[in-house]
Amino acid sequence: MKALAIDLGGTHATCAIVEDSRILYSRHLDLDSAQGLGSVLPLFTTTLRELLGEASLAARDCAGLAISSCGLVDSVNQKILSSPKKWDDAPSVDFIAWSRREFSLPIKMENDARMALMGERYAGAGRGCNDLAMITLGTGIGTAVMIGGALLHGKHFQAGNQGGHQPLDVNGRTCTCSGIGCAEAEGAGWALPQIAKDWPGFRESALAKEPAVNFEALFRVAAAGDPVATQIQARCLNVWAAAAVGIIHAFDPDVVIFGGGVLKSADLIIPFIQSHVNQHTWSPWGKAQIRAAALGNNAGLLGAIPLLTTA
């Protein structure tokens, strides 16, 4: 089965044609969210048409169009409910009408964290698993949960999706969501520069000499033996492990998949979190398995087929 797919972030998007668990053709687009999502749609139309042309396919060869989107997504009515600080006009965009008009295709939309979970379950680290959670570590922390083979949505499409905003430190940092000590505020990429700056000894550390304080720099400088970077890395690992414990105790999964660029260091991260989970979760049936994502940035696009084929 083939499908059109769009993975929509806050500053970029990828348009693609997928066939089952393969991405046949894809194109990365840099976007300026200030111009509004409504005015970006024609670019998606053009790009998808070009990809169809390259593939010698017509839109009718595809089962539908699947969009993985940042923000809060109403996957029943195919709407973006809220995309704070990214696409302010998103709630007013009529994707169903656009897809029908331009491609005569049915459209389905889902939040990007849920799409990554669907992709990993369909073609990656979650194959065969009906009870799983996914935690993506990046600029933010995205989470999604599947119970008994069904994505968890909740009344307002937020259930399982806000794991980046579970409070992990009752006296912690203020989050962009206005929460206190959220997983994101204590361990997401956006918070890392300030966490580092506030760390005792940071100014004298090798990390302070880096052009940008991000996870790549943190892990590299820590690996080189810098004591401050090692301490901050340990703090991040503890926060991510606590986030895993919180999600396991909340949603009772068999498997938790960690994704995001920092998982380049999976050899260090996964055993640490698995060991923490083994020690600090209570689950008489056994222990949830911690796995690294297998699909990288392709996970959301590879969620297209399962999304379009799920009732």
Add this chain to the structure above:
Amino acid sequence: MKALAIDLGGTHATCAIVEDSRILYSRHLDLDSAQGLGSVLPLFTTTLRELLGEASLAARDCAGLAISSCGLVDSVNQKILSSPKKWDDAPSVDFIAWSRREFSLPIKMENDARMALMGERYAGAGRGCNDLAMITLGTGIGTAVMIGGALLHGKHFQAGNQGGHQPLDVNGRTCTCSGIGCAEAEGAGWALPQIAKDWPGFRESALAKEPAVNFEALFRVAAAGDPVATQIQARCLNVWAAAAVGIIHAFDPDVVIFGGGVLKSADLIIPFIQSHVNQHTWSPWGKAQIRAAALGNNAGLLGAIPLLTTA
């Protein structure tokens, strides 16, 4: 509709006959968990028969027997999976056979936190609500979640049930569950004496002169102006509020009901938590409502009819 009902705790039980949202007859039993649950069953038989006699009813006048139990409950197979430090023999007890033999009645079992939620929804503070969570503050912290009118169970019956073990302090106290900084370790009745003992200035505080450091004493001494008790009370309120935020961000409910003996101080607790939730949750649709439980210790028994009539 009438039903037999048992509310089983670790040191006591209540046997009852309920009719719709009323408890017709009930009897409290003090129990010694050391003797094992299997050997307590004959006492339940005798007590329920006595209650039926007082009510001039026969077992066949009842739709079934409902058990609200502490511990982890398999509500599909009517088994107690684990009841740590309470009823060690519980997993081996065959409740279905017992109920059939003694009363010729079908039996359904559920975890006590879920039963309290069902009771409050049927006859108390959760009426008309399909998306709600319940948090019971007591010796431990029990939680349960309903999404779209269905209790959340998860693969191993733990989903929504372990809110007392969501990590709220990444560098916090070790919990009985082996977790770190769990809601219980930071704000349950069992942890309070140690939290108080470790508090700076505790020994000189009025709280130290109390025969027992429990929530009743804490709130009373704080109300009398003791500064240390006031600080510890503020810490507990913050922990409970953070637990509410965690549950709202995890499960996306409209309503969170707080129960437990300390809710005698609902006038202080509920507005504090509501204000915290209003400030520190992210939910574009509005804010989850915080309510005090209405049924007290009867909530679990009043879950009997909805439990028996839910497929």
